[in-house]
Amino acid sequence: MKNNLIILSVIVVAVAGIYFLSSGPKSGSQNYLSGETVAVASLNQQNQVMFSIDAKRWQFTPDIIRVKKGQNVKIIINNTDTVHGINLPEFNAISDDSIEFTASKTGEFTFFCKNFCGEGHTGMTGKIIVSE
Ligand SMILES: [Cu+2]
Numbered sequence: 001m002k003n004n005l006i007i008l009s010v011i012v013v014a015v016a017g018i019y020f021l022s023s024g025p026k027s028g029s030q031n032y033l034s035g036e037t038v039a040v041a042s043l044n045q046q047n048q049v050m051f052s053i054d055a056k057r058w059q060f061t062p063d064i065i066r067v068k069k070g071q072n073v074k075i076i077i078n079n080t081d082t083v084h085g086i087n088l089p090e091f092n093a094i095s096d097d098s099i100e101f102t103a104s105k106t107g108e109f110t111f112f113c114k115n116f117c118g119e120g121h122t123g124m125t126g127k128i129i130v131s132e
Pocket of ligand 1: 056057083084085113115116117124
């Protein structure tokens with residue numbers, strides 16, 4: 001009887017451990033440089049590489065997006081405090097809530113907050129890195 005209790009305890013601890021390990025961080029981002037986070041892509045049904053980004057005074061999180069040249073990209077902006085939107089001039093993509101574009105050239109391109117949102121507005125930027 002006592003042995004059963006011990007075995008049961010071991011199983012409960014093991015299951016809890018596995019659950020804890022598999023739950024992990026679900027932020028959709030990972031550390032890059034200090035203060036910068038890299039967006040993690042998912043592929044949607046239109047075969048677009050899709051990113052979801054939070055916009056909050058005065059920061060995009062994550063603020064680094066990496067794609068390959070030629071990829072069809074969709075970026076969804078979650079405006080969490082006010083409507084920031086996104087402006088990516090290099091690819092003529094501008095919207096309050098989501099943009100779609102083809103990453104037709106390699107390089108590093110800055111995106112901006114579309115709507116004036118206060119004193120930190122000008123510094124509210126992110127970077128799209130397109131590689132071969
Ligand atoms: Cu803003």
